[in-house]
Amino acid sequence: MKVAVVGAGGIGGYFGGRLAAAGHDVRFVARGRHLEALRRDGLTVDGPAGPGGDAPGGFSVPASALRATDDPAAIGPVDFVLLGVKTWQLPAALPLLKPLVEDGTGVLTTQNGVEAPAEVAEAVGRDAVLPGSAKIITYLSGPGRIHHVGGLGSLTFGEWDDRPSARVEALRGALDEAGVTAVVPKDIWAELWSKFVFVAAAGGLGAVTDAPFGAVRSRPGTRRLLADAMTEIQRVARAAGTVLPDDIVTTTLDFVDRQPAEGTTSLQRDLAAGLPSELEAWTGAVVRLGGSHGVPTPVNGFLYQVLGLREARAAEQRAAEQRAAERRTEGNAA
Ligand SMILES: NC(=O)C1=CN([C@@H]2O[C@H](COP(=O)(O)OP(=O)(O)OC[C@H]3O[C@@H](n4cnc5c(N)ncnc54)[C@H](OP(=O)(O)O)[C@@H]3O)[C@@H](O)[C@H]2O)C=CC1
Numbered sequence: 001m002k003v004a005v006v007g008a009g010g011i012g013g014y015f016g017g018r019l020a021a022a023g024h025d026v027r028f029v030a031r032g033r034h035l036e037a038l039r040r041d042g043l044t045v046d047g048p049a050g051p052g053g054d055a056p057g058g059f060s061v062p063a064s065a066l067r068a069t070d071d072p073a074a075i076g077p078v079d080f081v082l083l084g085v086k087t088w089q090l091p092a093a094l095p096l097l098k099p100l101v102e103d104g105t106g107v108l109t110t111q112n113g114v115e116a117p118a119e120v121a122e123a124v125g126r127d128a129v130l131p132g133s134a135k136i137i138t139y140l141s142g143p144g145r146i147h148h149v150g151g152l153g154s155l156t157f158g159e160w161d162d163r164p165s166a167r168v169e170a171l172r173g174a175l176d177e178a179g180v181t182a183v184v185p186k187d188i189w190a191e192l193w194s195k196f197v198f199v200a201a202a203g204g205l206g207a208v209t210d211a212p213f214g215a216v217r218s219r220p221g222t223r224r225l226l227a228d229a230m231t232e233i234q235r236v237a238r239a240a241g242t243v244l245p246d247d248i249v250t251t252t253l254d255f256v257d258r259q260p261a262e263g264t265t266s267l268q269r270d271l272a273a274g275l276p277s278e279l280e281a282w283t284g285a286v287v288r289l290g291g292s293h294g295v296p297t298p299v300n301g302f303l304y305q306v307l308g309l310r311e312a313r314a315a316e317q318r319a320a321e322q323r324a325a326e327r328r329t330e331g332n333a334a
């Protein structure tokens with residue numbers, strides 16, 4: 001099985017690394033210092049990442065066995081692409097897929113939210129896309145290094161229309177052998193929306209309050225807002241054609257209750273750090289899709305406006321810092 005990982009960060013690096021460590025032909029498309037480190041030192045994953053899921057330890061792929069490049073044309077067509085870039089990085093990354101995709105290639109999306117599969121389908125055609133969802137917590141801890149915080153380490157995916165297929169079974173088998181729990185559900189869209197109920201609601205509330213799961217869930221007022229934000233997403237899902245279980249809000253709140261008290265989402269962490277975030281694909285998508293289907297989303301609408309302002313100000317700040325750095329460079333050169 002030949003696999004290309006486009007976006008070898010927390011998700012792409014972890015799951016691609018698992019497949020590579022299991023002996024599959026995995027090519028990593030990366031850039032900058034991360035690419036240099038992958039070529040020089042290989043990939044190191046630390047954390048509770050043993051094949052048993054929660055066993056202490058990690059794994060590594062030595063440089064001699066790791067094939068990394070910034071040029072997908074040098075890789076050519078593959079059986080699967082594991083697409084691990086952030087949602088806001090998709091437009092720039094999609095052209096990289098062209099040389100990797102031929103008839104039969106499966107492009108597995110892992111992005112949070114419900115819109116990435118359609119965005120990818122615009123570039124490679126719907127037949128190529130395997131909508132997917134990752135259940136794990138990982139992040140890049142440095143060039144060539146990934147930290148696995150915890151979580152099952154599972155990938156859920158399927159064909160766009162949920163039909164059984166040989167390629168889905170082949171990928172499931174390869175992931176299982178590599179120590180990754182691979183789940184092929186009856187309804188992949190219900191899976192994507194179910195996770196969205198959790199991440200978008202908890203991400204938006206956590207980011208706006210700057211509080212971890214434990215604080216948000218235990219204060220009656222914010223717990224109610226969390227439930228209301230989830231209910232709005234359930235209604236948007238129904239209007240968009242995906243009927244989630246009636247008790248989805250209760251089961252998702254139970255799930256929030258089982259998360260570590262200090263846990264946060266990547267949306268919250270990125271916004272707090274003044275970095276580009278997936279706000280548009282999370283809370284923004286709830287509001288946008290709600291608007292197009294006539295479903296009111298007042299809680300998510302409030303979160304989106306407040307967080308949108310914060311993100312816009314952070315972008316201005318980054319641009320000002322960039323201009324200042326360029327002026328310094330010009331000054332030094334003169
Ligand atoms: N991490 C997690 O625990 C989970 C993440 N997800 C979802 O998975 C997706 C990926 O998240 P995550 O892995 O955390 O993100 P990361 O930022 O860790 O990884 C993205 C990687 O893609 C690289 N990249 C982006 N554009 C390009 C490009 N044009 N060429 C080459 N490399 C590129 C980035 O490089 P650079 O740094 O240079 O930009 C980075 O290494 C998100 O949508 C997220 O919501 C879902 C579940 C859990």
Ligand SMILES: CC(C)(CO)C(=O)C(=O)O
Pocket residue numbers: 112134135136137138199264265266267
């Ligand atoms: C909350 C978490 C880790 C769940 O997998 C997530 O998807 C994110 O923070 O982006």
